[in-house]
Amino acid sequence: MRKIARDILDTIGNTPLVHLSRFFGKEHVYAKLESANPAGSMKDRTSHLIVSELLRNGNVMEGGTIVESSSGNMAVGLAQACRFYGLKLKVVVDVNLNKQTHKLLTTYGADVIMVNEPLPDGGFLAARLKKVNELLDTIPGSIWSNQYGNPNNPKAYFAVMEEITNSLSQNLDYLFVATSTCGSLMGCANYIEQNELNTKLIAVDANGSVLFGGRPEKRKIPGHGASVPSQFLDISKIHDVIHVTDLDCIQGCRDLLNKEAILSGGSSGGIVSAYQRYSQRLPEKSTSVLLLPDSGERYLDTVYNDNWVKHIIGNRNFKRDNYQPIKLQNGILGTAI
Known part of the structure; x- marks a missing residue:
């Protein structure tokens, strides 16, 4: 049972x-x-562990803002976790994001920021990460969940x-x-x-x-x-x-x-x-x-x-x-x- x-x-x-x-x-x-998984991908595991640990360690408080770059699934997982925990999410995506994922993100309440041009060195991912840093500099108290370097990603x-x-x-x-x-x-x-x-x-x-x-x-x-x-x-x-x-x-x-x-x-x-x-x-x-x-x-x-x-x-x-x-x-x- x-x-x-x-x-x-x-x-x-x-x-x-x-x-x-x-x-x-x-x-x-x-x-x-x-x-x-409830938000539809294995990135639910990553998102939940990263967000819950940020909250547990006091790196972000209810009402705070998480910023992330994603090609799709991580964004949706984070959107669900942030909605659940009462956090704001700014997610940076690029033009390869499919329409259905974009709709899911907005339905969960995420703020979707689109990058339209790749960088010569590093392509769309580098362009998304550049935008992430810009957002962190302009949004007081925001934090990067950093799926690319957060040790809770592989741990999940x-x-x-x-x-x-x-x-x-x-x-x-x-x-x-x-x-x-x-x-x-x-x-x-x-x-x-x-x-x-x-x-x-x-x-x-x-x-x-x-x-x-x-x-x-x-x-x-x-x-x-x-x-x-x-x-x-x-x-x-x-x-x-x-x-x-x-x-x-x-x-x-x-x-x-x-x-x-x-x-x-x-x-x-x-x-x-x-x-x-x-x-x-x-x-x-x-x-x-x-x-x-x-x-x-x-x-x-x-x-x-x-x-x-x-x-x-x-x-x-x-x-x-x-x-x-x-x-x-x-x-x-x-x-x-």
């Missing part, structure tokens, strides 16, 4: 772990559905690992995690290290991201990859990294919907595609978990919109309601570290 939650934030965590048997047959592949994902390993009786061989701030990635990595697990961590990064030494390029699918280095990333704790394109993300989303009836977000689709390409390297009977950050409801106008894909992403193999598998050189996506 489920417990009665104390409040809405008490429902964060204990998200479903689903066997993807229709997609991958007899393979032991599971999806951790973080979309089941210890609970994710506990939930997964308890469900699988610690029988977890591979964990696939998308990158952005690298908070979730390194939180899982630190848990694996501290608990001396044999789990191998696979980072799923975006083409055009600089996190693993790549060159910055324009990206249209928000929520993964970064145009500036991560303050959390420790490559020595990562077993491997796979890079995915925007189209990989779209294909993965649609494949997951078609085969499992799971409506997932853009970075989740990237993880699905990454697993498909990487599975040829995995030992037989190995157990893998795909940490899926959010649902697809916020991507209906983009990832699941045929016209948007054709005009913004472009693909000569595009067919309505279907994508043909991309053939990669040598059959391999990404590079080993």
Whole structure:
């Protein structure tokens, strides 16, 4: 029997772990559905822990203002937490923010500040962070929640690992995690290290991201990859990294919907595609978990919109309601570290 939650934030965590048997047959592949969190993504975990700790330590008081930069999910998680705790939120976003997320933010009462132009060095993320500093200088008593450097970001994902390993009786061989701030990635990595697990961590990064030494390029699918280095990333704790394109993300989303009836977000689709390409390297009977950050409801106008894909992403193999598998050189996506 489920417990009665104390409040809405008490429902964060204990998200479903689903066997993807229709997609991958007899393979032991599971999806951790973080979309089941109350504000719709795994960033609910980060937001709640960061905000509650700022309040507990007296860094912000009721009625105070939190400022943050976000590509979407962190903003929504913070908006819910700030609404609950009686805080104001100024969230800096950029033009890649999808319309549904913008509506959610304004509904929660967040003040949305849009950055329209990237900086030459650091792209949209650097431009957003510049605006954050400007706001902190002009809003008395405001504080930056700083998802990019706050140690409570990775700490929030210890609970994710506990939930997964308890469900699988610690029988977890591979964990696939998308990158952005690298908070979730390194939180899982630190848990694996501290608990001396044999789990191998696979980072799923975006083409055009600089996190693993790549060159910055324009990206249209928000929520993964970064145009500036991560303050959390420790490559020595990562077993491997796979890079995915925007189209990989779209294909993965649609494949997951078609085969499992799971409506997932853009970075989740990237993880699905990454697993498909990487599975040829995995030992037989190995157990893998795909940490899926959010649902697809916020991507209906983009990832699941045929016209948007054709005009913004472009693909000569595009067919309505279907994508043909991309053939990669040598059959391999990404590079080993």
